[in-house]
Amino acid sequence: MLSGVESRRTGEAAAEFARREEPPIRRVPACGRPDILALVPDAIPRPTARILIVDGNDRILLFRALGPTKNPDYAWFTPGGGAHPGEELAEAAVRELREETGYRVAPEAMGPVVAFTSGHWEANDGTLYHAEDSFFFLRVPEFDVDLSGMEEFESTMFDSFRWWSLADLRATPDRVAPLQLADLLERLLKGDIPAQPVIIPWGAIPD
Numbered sequence: 001m002l003s004g005v006e007s008r009r010t011g012e013a014a015a016e017f018a019r020r021e022e023p024p025i026r027r028v029p030a031c032g033r034p035d036i037l038a039l040v041p042d043a044i045p046r047p048t049a050r051i052l053i054v055d056g057n058d059r060i061l062l063f064r065a066l067g068p069t070k071n072p073d074y075a076w077f078t079p080g081g082g083a084h085p086g087e088e089l090a091e092a093a094v095r096e097l098r099e100e101t102g103y104r105v106a107p108e109a110m111g112p113v114v115a116f117t118s119g120h121w122e123a124n125d126g127t128l129y130h131a132e133d134s135f136f137f138l139r140v141p142e143f144d145v146d147l148s149g150m151e152e153f154e155s156t157m158f159d160s161f162r163w164w165s166l167a168d169l170r171a172t173p174d175r176v177a178p179l180q181l182a183d184l185l186e187r188l189l190k191g192d193i194p195a196q197p198v199i200i201p202w203g204a205i206p207d
Contacts, residue, residue: 102146119202
C-alpha cells in the first residue's frame with residue numbers, strides 16, 4: 001500500500017503527465033487507421049513511441065513502474081513515451097530511449113513499427129486519454145543502462161529495470177505491458193518482422 005507521501009507524489013506525477021498532452025477531441029483513429037474514426041467523449045489523444053530493445057542474449061529491457069492511472073499498481077513496461085507535437089514516431093522513440101536508458105541511435109535504425117495497441121485510460125486526476133502505442137524493435141549490443149536522463153516525473157514512477165529472457169516473460173506472474181508481449185517477442189527473435197504492425201489487444205495497464 002502506498003504511503004500518503006507516495007500517493008501524493010504519484011498524483012503529482014500523473015498531473016504532470018497530463019499537462020504534456022493536447023486538447024480533447026471527439027474522434028480518434030481506430031486501431032491505428034486514420035481512415036476509421038471512433039467516437040471518444042472528451043478523450044485526449046496520446047500517441048506514444050515504445051521500444052522493444054533486445055540485447056545480444058535475446059533479452060528485452062523492461063522498467064518496473066507505477067502506471068499513471070487511477071489506483072495504479074506496479075507493472076513492467078517497455079521504454080518509451082509520448083510523442084511531442086510535430087515529432088515523428090521514430091524521432092520520439094530515439095529521444096525516449098536516450099532519456100530513459102542513455103542509449104543513442106539514429107531514427108533510421110528504428111525500422112518499421114512492428115506492433116500497435118490503442119485504448120482508453122483514466123489518469124489519477126480523472127482525465128480520460130486515448131492511448132495510441134506504436135512499438136519499434138531494436139537489437140543492441142550489451143550496454144550499461146543510464147537513468148540520469150529521465151525527467152523528474154518519470155523517475156518518481158519508475159523504481160527498477162531488468163533484462164528479461166523469453167522464458168522469464170512466459171513464467172512471470174507480474175503484470176507486463178503490452179499484453180501478449182512474449183508471443184510478439186518470440187516472433188521477432190526469429191526474424192519474422194511483420195509487413196504490417198501486429199494489433200495487440202488493449203488492457204495491459206490496469207485501471
